Amino acid sequence: MKCRKCGNEAVINMRQHKLALCDEHFLEWVPEQTQRFIEKYKMFTRDERILVAVSGGKDSLSLWDILLRLDYKADGLYIGLGVEGGADYSNQSHEMCVKFLENFNPPKEWGASSQISNFNVTADEGPQTANTQYLIPKLHVVDIGKLYGETVPEVASRTMRGRDKPCSVCGLIKRHVMNRVARDGGYDVLATGHNLDDEVAVLFGNTLTWNAGYLVRQAPVLPADKPGLARKVKPFCRFYERETAAYALVRGIEYIYDECPYAEGSTSIEHKELLNQMEKDRPGTKLQFYLNFLRAREQGLFADAERATRVELNTCEKCGQPTSAPGLCAFCRLWERHGDAAPT
């Protein structure tokens, strides 16, 4: 297979695009496409400050890499969940994020090397502003166990929500922390590395249950729930998982290969397998499923439901984040029974 652009040996063939590329042109193509998606879905501009949620995996580290290369003002946020598993999952993930930043070679004009800070949520850092043309990328680290006294699996094990698996509690905690760091750090946008396979698996699951509330909220860009909060964007939502993996590999980004040990046997992994089977039979099935969905919604398929499922949000009495019910938000309620109140 030859590269369509130069005729050299291709490293990847993307059947859904009928496009094969060599390493050099693939490393060009992925950022170009990312830029195209950022503009198409009006995700953010170069004036805005972006917080990239990095897990140590191929998607989020590749995303951070590309945003920096595209000259966006992008800092990272690593959340230490305290998941051990066989391979000491959380510690390894953390290490990958640190390594990434150490190895990232900032263009000379940035004038300084990058920084790693242990984000201290109680200290009032206030919004950070750029004092040079180029922001030096920074990695915020929030260790749940240290900060709240319990790791994610520990909290999960004593709550109804986490009784089978910590995944739901984990999602809740991550959303809260991402929102808070974005708010406290004065970020405009929160970017996650969700790829097409992730998005399509979620869409597939929500379609099987026809969950209107979830269906109407699945999009490349979610506007901020309240003024002052960061909007959420997924610049990789149109890349197949194998493309982000290939990007990390060819670019030489080290990342953690393992899935979270709790993901095993999840329905979303079952759905991914089914979707991969369909993709194999008909290349492009996954991409078309997602794009057709976005187009149908754009054309108003769910317009009524979007109005109907819009809820007036309250402000959590403790942490100040938006919550559907009055009083404490679900995150703050997690820690209520624990005696100590959660730090805000």
Added chain:
Amino acid sequence: MKCRKCGNEAVINMRQHKLALCDEHFLEWVPEQTQRFIEKYKMFTRDERILVAVSGGKDSLSLWDILLRLDYKADGLYIGLGVEGGADYSNQSHEMCVKFLENFNPPKEWGASSQISNFNVTADEGPQTANTQYLIPKLHVVDIGKLYGETVPEVASRTMRGRDKPCSVCGLIKRHVMNRVARDGGYDVLATGHNLDDEVAVLFGNTLTWNAGYLVRQAPVLPADKPGLARKVKPFCRFYERETAAYALVRGIEYIYDECPYAEGSTSIEHKELLNQMEKDRPGTKLQFYLNFLRAREQGLFADAERATRVELNTCEKCGQPTSAPGLCAFCRLWERHGDAAPT
């Protein structure tokens, strides 16, 4: 496995209902459930006249059987498509429908045996009214080849719509003929034997493409397009295919086992296989997918789109059936190039 009702040996275990039944109780259960669906979705009453589209397969013959047993006024309509295939598909199908009616034992109080008539579409029979409490079931037969001079595969082969496969042309022709026989015969309702597997495969396909126009029109009951036309109902839409097959088998209804030879390799068969795999892993997946969809629509998920996709229908200049475009309907246009105009 024991029957839940009497403890005898079960003939079927319906995992999605956690219900195993013996032959006797299964033969009771299927009509009871059919009656429940007829009422739940307000399909028709015992005062209305029903035209059942029968293909000679297990679904439509079982449906006709059950409607008659439930004392509904149900006549059959067999459409001879002229599909040959290896097993002389259309002729065998026809034979099964005739046999069904010959073997059907009308309750004594009907006072007469059933009738088979070759439905003559040019003769003006006018609406038929019941002159006894019980209508004697009748089989209308429309042979496309004899009536229009060309079989379905023949028409398809000379049209763009049928260039790959006759399935789209076949659907168009069947819809037209069903509408016409229902209209000319004065039927209130047109019933088809679509089972849950059929409905779910179609829903799945329409979801992959997010086709709003199709999604909003998939339902157990479709109201008549125009006043005076029959509404369309699917009383078996909640039965799994294996249940309708088991019903025909246990009831002793002979039916044609083969699929239409043109169905081979169709996407809907691919989708059925995928859905069966999901059903195997999680019993009830197919039923829940369908019921969740109906519930979401009931709750207004597509309310806006339902209004937006509603089109003002015109009347075909030739046949008088509803058509979206002005002038001739798609059915009449099929025969235009053929020299002779189609009979109306």
